Amino acid sequence: MKHDAMCILPINIINEKIYVFLWFWFVILAVLSGVVIVYRAVLLLWPPARFHVLKSRARLANITYLERVLDRCKVGEWFLLDLLAKNLDPVHYRDLISDLEKHLEGKSLELV
Incomplete structure (x- = not known):
């Protein structure tokens, strides 16, 4: 065949x-x-990279407040703040960062 x-x-x-x-x-x-x-x-x-990423997403937030909050944050807390920055309105996120900074500042004053 x-x-x-x-x-x-x-x-x-x-x-x-x-x-x-x-x-x-x-x-x-x-x-x-x-x-x-x-x-x-x-x-x-690299923590400075986390700050720059969050700063670029949170344009309306006060930079000094953002620095103070991120100085006290670990990676998991930064990740939560990053997700909130992606999903919240910029004005509401600015208010959240300022309230969080005031709350953290009050905590450090209580410890002194």
């Missing part, structure tokens, strides 16, 4: 194109994932 191999070549060409597309897609996703991991690591390990 004689088999002709020409009939499966178009399917192999289509499979090759799909493979090349998927390979580039996965490389692009790997590079983007690496960039995001480095960005998150910098935010976790």
